[in-house]
Amino acid sequence: MTREEVLxxxxxKFKNDIISVFDKSPxxxxxxxxxxxxxxxxxxxxxxLQARFNIASGMDSRYExxxxxxxxxxxxxxxxxxxxxxxxDKPEIASITPFFEAANWIEREMNEMLGxxxxxxxxxxxxxxxxxxxxxxxxxxxxxxxxxxxxxRDRGV
Amino acid sequence: MARTIVPIGPYHPLQEExxxxxxxxxxxxxxxxxxxxxxxxxxxxxxxxxxNFDQSTFVIERICGICSTSHxxxxxxxxxxxxxxxxxxxxxxxxxxxxEGERIHSHLLWLGLAGHFLGYNTVYMWAWKLREExxxxxxxxSGNRNNYAMFTPGGVRRDFKPDDxxxxxxxxxxxxxxxxxxxxxxxDDPVLHARTKGIGVFSKEDAINFSALGPxxxxxxxxxxxxxxxxxxxxDQVEWDMIVTENGDVFDKVVLRILEMFESIKIIxxxxxxxxxxxxxxxxxxxxPGEGIGHIEAxxxxxxxxxxxxxxxxxxxxxxxxxxxxxxxxxKATIVGQTISDATIILAAIDPCYCCxxxxxxxxVKGKKLYSGEDLIKLSQAKTEKIREQLRK
Numbered sequence: 001m002t003r004e005e006v007l008x009x010x011x012x013k014f015k016n017d018i019i020s021v022f023d024k025s026p027x028x029x030x031x032x033x034x035x036x037x038x039x040x041x042x043x044x045x046x047x048x049l050q051a052r053f054n055i056a057s058g059m060d061s062r063y064e065x066x067x068x069x070x071x072x073x074x075x076x077x078x079x080x081x082x083x084x085x086x087x088x089d090k091p092e093i094a095s096i097t098p099f100f101e102a103a104n105w106i107e108r109e110m111n112e113m114l115g116x117x118x119x120x121x122x123x124x125x126x127x128x129x130x131x132x133x134x135x136x137x138x139x140x141x142x143x144x145x146x147x148x149x150x151x152x153r154d155r156g157v
Numbered sequence: 158m159a160r161t162i163v164p165i166g167p168y169h170p171l172q173e174e175x176x177x178x179x180x181x182x183x184x185x186x187x188x189x190x191x192x193x194x195x196x197x198x199x200x201x202x203x204x205x206x207x208x209n210f211d212q213s214t215f216v217i218e219r220i221c222g223i224c225s226t227s228h229x230x231x232x233x234x235x236x237x238x239x240x241x242x243x244x245x246x247x248x249x250x251x252x253x254x255x256x257e258g259e260r261i262h263s264h265l266l267w268l269g270l271a272g273h274f275l276g277y278n279t280v281y282m283w284a285w286k287l288r289e290e291x292x293x294x295x296x297x298x299s300g301n302r303n304n305y306a307m308f309t310p311g312g313v314r315r316d317f318k319p320d321d322x323x324x325x326x327x328x329x330x331x332x333x334x335x336x337x338x339x340x341x342x343x344x345d346d347p348v349l350h351a352r353t354k355g356i357g358v359f360s361k362e363d364a365i366n367f368s369a370l371g372p373x374x375x376x377x378x379x380x381x382x383x384x385x386x387x388x389x390x391x392x393d394q395v396e397w398d399m400i401v402t403e404n405g406d407v408f409d410k411v412v413l414r415i416l417e418m419f420e421s422i423k424i425i426x427x428x429x430x431x432x433x434x435x436x437x438x439x440x441x442x443x444x445x446p447g448e449g450i451g452h453i454e455a456x457x458x459x460x461x462x463x464x465x466x467x468x469x470x471x472x473x474x475x476x477x478x479x480x481x482x483x484x485x486x487x488x489k490a491t492i493v494g495q496t497i498s499d500a501t502i503i504l505a506a507i508d509p510c511y512c513c514x515x516x517x518x519x520x521x522v523k524g525k526k527l528y529s530g531e532d533l534i535k536l537s538q539a540k541t542e543k544i545r546e547q548l549r550k
Binding site for chain 1: 478
């Protein structure tokens, strides 16, 4: 499959789910999809297009939560990033760990760092933050405030 | 049969990273594993958002001491992808030489530790002595044995001196005979075969499912290498082969890493021979709003950085994904069903930091202590000794 065929297949198959396509360069494409369609798009790309799951990267863009799911198709050297925007008051999306194990840890990380809920994740424990970290405090959000009075960071030390 | 829980970790001075493994064992057989990470979480992604694009290069260089080139390389490529731009040809070659030098020293370090855990302390000493030669080469070229600080968005910070190149070529050549001897020692040794063949097999299906990277996946027969699939630097201008082995066991991973070092030597020599003249830095003036992805092949697999810029001099989001993040969960697939004396080498095979095993303590269900950490390594070394005895007869 060539690059055009892959993109046309995606546009054809998910024409109701794709919001916008940004064709940045020969190696990079950003596709924004609706959050509901992720459980259809991700397995299709992983199994049928035989892409490798690079990683997902979540971020708080002040107005909404944004997740980018990066997939690479090696034979044609194309990195496709699927963008999903979630409302900030209720960031919730279906987990893709049931389809492939590679997404397991990164969903755990985004859950604790940004407070995004992944429905259907088999093992939603903390991954990186310590046990004494309070519930409901998400360090990578824009409105994060220092909660630990003994912490020496941010004081010019 | 009674189940025993074996905690491994989390801290040890020799480790690259602290990790905590909980092995569930039945007698000698491992039936379950759980991994806990995060003991060394320093919030570098958050920290990077407060630094400007140049400063971030130095912060992320300190993510890991062993791959102190991989992270800046992936990051600078991500920043260059935001613009997008190409770096000058001379900078590409210099970057490639530094990245391959790092691959050799990282693989030698791993080989030495793997030898130690299998009871081959001679391999350990040889490999680390050889590593000194490579570190000397890096010192000649960059001024540092580690944390080279060569990278900057748009190019490199220091040029190679013409006088140094013959010295470096001679030094690189001088490690080939010892490396060849190590290769022969590993491939011909019947004890090593008995210890590592068929141990901790990682199947091709699992490798795809876990999206495993680098040597961990290439040992399972997956032909994927960022250097070939998505060429960067000078990798498409020099001749080298991607090493792929089929069986996915520990032996294949050892052989694969040794063969990769020969390829790295080939790349370094060709790059230094062909080194083009010209600028080494494109001097980026400003970074426009946008997002960029940079990924490169680190010694352990693909290193992935995502950077978003809003047009100011700082990234608004910087995501770092190290290769071990994808390789570590593969323990679930490799270790279950193996014996506890093989656990150390299986945990080692993906090349994480596994010296933590020295802190192991084995307890029965009642809480009575049976083994200390050193005993577990002794257990592993004793098994090698036993196989050696049997072969002698």
